[in-house]
Amino acid sequence: MQNIDWERFGPMLTQAAGETLYMVGIAVVVGGFFGLLIGLGLYLTRPGNLLENRLVYTLLNVAINIVRPLPFLIFVVALGPVTRLVVNRIIGIEAFTFAMCVVAAFASARLVEQNLVSIDPGVVEAARAMGASPWRIVRTVLVREALSPLILGYTFLVVGVVDMSALGGFLGAGGLGDLAIVHGYRQFNWSITYVVVAVIVIGVQLVQMVGNWLSRRIAGR
Amino acid sequence: MSVPIISFRAALKVFPAAGKRPEVRAVDGVTFDILAGEIFGVIGHSGAGKSTLVRLINALEKPTAGSVIVDGIDLGGLSESKLRPMRAGIGMIFQQFNLLQSRTVAGNVAYPLEVAGWPRARRRKRVAELLEYVGLSDKAKARPRQLSGGQRQRVGIARALAASPRILLADEATSALDPETTRDVLELLKRINRELGVTVVVITHAMSLVRHVCDRVAVMAEGKIAEIGDTYSVFTSPSAEVTKRLVETALSDRPSASMLERLRTQHPGRLITVGVHDNAAPASVSPSAEIFGLLRQYNVDATVIYGTITEIGERPFGSLTIEITSDPGNLSAIDRAVNALAAIAPVADHGAVIAALPTFTGRQLLSGLPAAPAIYTPSGEEPQ
Ligand SMILES: Nc1ncnc2c1ncn2[C@@H]1O[C@H](COP(=O)(O)OP(=O)(O)OP(=O)(O)O)[C@@H](O)[C@H]1O
Numbered sequence: 115m116q117n118i119d120w121e122r123f124g125p126m127l128t129q130a131a132g133e134t135l136y137m138v139g140i141a142v143v144v145g146g147f148f149g150l151l152i153g154l155g156l157y158l159t160r161p162g163n164l165l166e167n168r169l170v171y172t173l174l175n176v177a178i179n180i181v182r183p184l185p186f187l188i189f190v191v192a193l194g195p196v197t198r199l200v201v202n203r204i205i206g207i208e209a210f211t212f213a214m215c216v217v218a219a220f221a222s223a224r225l226v227e228q229n230l231v232s233i234d235p236g237v238v239e240a241a242r243a244m245g246a247s248p249w250r251i252v253r254t255v256l257v258r259e260a261l262s263p264l265i266l267g268y269t270f271l272v273v274g275v276v277d278m279s280a281l282g283g284f285l286g287a288g289g290l291g292d293l294a295i296v297h298g299y300r301q302f303n304w305s306i307t308y309v310v311v312a313v314i315v316i317g318v319q320l321v322q323m324v325g326n327w328l329s330r331r332i333a334g335r
Numbered sequence: 336m337s338v339p340i341i342s343f344r345a346a347l348k349v350f351p352a353a354g355k356r357p358e359v360r361a362v363d364g365v366t367f368d369i370l371a372g373e374i375f376g377v378i379g380h381s382g383a384g385k386s387t388l389v390r391l392i393n394a395l396e397k398p399t400a401g402s403v404i405v406d407g408i409d410l411g412g413l414s415e416s417k418l419r420p421m422r423a424g425i426g427m428i429f430q431q432f433n434l435l436q437s438r439t440v441a442g443n444v445a446y447p448l449e450v451a452g453w454p455r456a457r458r459r460k461r462v463a464e465l466l467e468y469v470g471l472s473d474k475a476k477a478r479p480r481q482l483s484g485g486q487r488q489r490v491g492i493a494r495a496l497a498a499s500p501r502i503l504l505a506d507e508a509t510s511a512l513d514p515e516t517t518r519d520v521l522e523l524l525k526r527i528n529r530e531l532g533v534t535v536v537v538i539t540h541a542m543s544l545v546r547h548v549c550d551r552v553a554v555m556a557e558g559k560i561a562e563i564g565d566t567y568s569v570f571t572s573p574s575a576e577v578t579k580r581l582v583e584t585a586l587s588d589r590p591s592a593s594m595l596e597r598l599r600t601q602h603p604g605r606l607i608t609v610g611v612h613d614n615a616a617p618a619s620v621s622p623s624a625e626i627f628g629l630l631r632q633y634n635v636d637a638t639v640i641y642g643t644i645t646e647i648g649e650r651p652f653g654s655l656t657i658e659i660t661s662d663p664g665n666l667s668a669i670d671r672a673v674n675a676l677a678a679i680a681p682v683a684d685h686g687a688v689i690a691a692l693p694t695f696t697g698r699q700l701l702s703g704l705p706a707a708p709a710i711y712t713p714s715g716e717e718p719q
């Protein structure tokens with residue numbers, strides 16, 4: 115184990131952590147938000163549901179099935195032209211974060227859909243019988259009834275997004291993963307690698323704990 | 336009382352074929368009225384179209400053809416956004432209660448009031464009132480999953496009543512409850528009908544439920560109304576085949592052929608099955624008291640060996656299978672007693688095995704009362 119020159123490494127670690135936080139935060143919030151919309155769309159347009167629409171349902175389904183199984187790096191590359199359109203460049207942290215958002219959206223869409231499907235359709239029926247509008251049903255029945263498992267799902271999403279962010283070095287986006295590879299692994303400095311690992315593990319643990327606690331609280335158990 | 340509040344006019348609901356599933360005519364052109372203030376039963380076997388029929392009332396389903404008129408408004412002419420306030424004015428309770436797990440009991444009852452845009456303070460007051468009415472004030476803060484089935488259904492009822500509906504729809508509302516809880520819930524529905532004047536539509540496949548609560552009943556089979564009428568007459572003189580079977584299984588008041596044979600081994604005397612209706616008896620005399628009073632006059636001994644007497648709409652109904660015996664010197668009295676009985680109530684004579692007597696196996700003595708013959712039409716269970 116080598117000694118760590120904290121003078122030099124300290125600021126590097128802070129900056130990398132900040133970059134990871136930025137990528138992960140945006141991907142979870144923005145990707146998660148669109149994932150919620152796509153998941154709701156998928157659920158609502160499902161045959162027999164409130165806004166049944168075979169075309170929209172099929173399109174969303176196909177899109178998810180294309181994006182999800184693709185290896186992340188390959189997707190980032192393939193998304194290049196779209197990335198350029200949206201963030202005006204194809205390398206750097208913004209470009210990489212954009213790709214992360216897209217993948218996070220499709221991944222969480224499936225997660226949202228699965229949690230909505232498990233809601234008792236009788237409850238939706240009851241709300242409809244009480245004169246609730248579809249939008250009210252989405253807010254007060256669907257999202258609310260599925261909230262506790264949804265939070266667990268989103269906690270899981272954070273872990274997946276952290277995983278993606280480790281590849282940030284590929285587009286020059288930096289982040290903890292990049293730090294561990296460039297300054298740890300490639301320079302045979304295992305100490306640095308393990309410090310980075312520790313930071314990531316602790317961060318993920320914290321998120322997991324908060325998620326579990328929130329989910330339990332909302333379930334009212 | 337006799338003003339229609341819900342009218343079906345040639346109402347048709349067809350679920351189109353999809354994939355391998357053929358087209359289903361769930362409600363097949365029905366025309367009838369449900370009257371304001373009554374408790375109306377819809378009964379029929381699984382798949383008869385009962386749920387679809389009530390879902391037409393609050394427009395959860397739209398008729399394929401024909402019309403459904405509620406409170407003078409033809410639902411067919413309304414857009415989805417106009418239908419919502421209509422739905423809010425019709426309460427509905429469900430077999431599986433369908434409560435929101437994410438809300439407390441009070442939160443569930445408040446839901447329809449939120450939909451109707453009530454301010455918070457008024458909501459809170461109304462919720463307290465409703466929970467009081469269904470006897471769950473102490474459970475306001477509980478979650479649905481912490482309640483028993485009966486309590487959950489009472490929350491469902493409080494929720495359904497929240498917006499003061501004129502109509503309450505109950506789709507198999509007691510099917511998931513035990514008999515005692517079922518009775519409590521039915522009493523509550525009756526109370527709501529009586530005290531609040533709410534028209535209640537009860538769907539069930541249990542005839543026993545209908546006979547306790549319903550003023551009138553429609554029997555559904557294959558999407559059609561097989562029979563409709565006041566509960567007592569549908570019960571006592573069913574005309575449709577499906578109704579007869581439902582009544583038979585509901586009462587099981589008459590011995591089957593094999594039961595009769597077993598009874599016979601222990602009871603060699605004259606066996607008759609006599610219908611207990613209140614049609615003929617004066618109000619002051621119970622029909623069974625009348626039967627036994629008459630038998631006493633002929634100086635014969637009578638023992639009840641099988642039977643059920645129950646209430647339908649608070650009037651007695653059922654039948655008793657009786658063994659009649661007498662002193663050997665007085666055997667003809669039995670004949671005279673049976674004949675006299677046949678004049679006041681429907682009697683099926685199963686005969687006797689005493690050698691000295693002529694046997695009347697299978698002879699049917701019908702009283703000739705207008706309401707009587709139906710249960711005595713020979714069925715598979717009658718000795719032929
Ligand atoms: N949404 C639907 N799509 C297709 N077919 C349907 C739909 N809803 C009901 N059906 C069919 O319509 C028929 C009547 O159904 P319905 O639920 O009204 O019967 P029911 O009398 O309430 O039966 P149960 O006692 O089992 O509840 C059935 O054959 C059923 O399969």
Ligand SMILES: [Mg+2]
Pocket residue numbers: 385386387506507
């Ligand atoms: Mg049903």
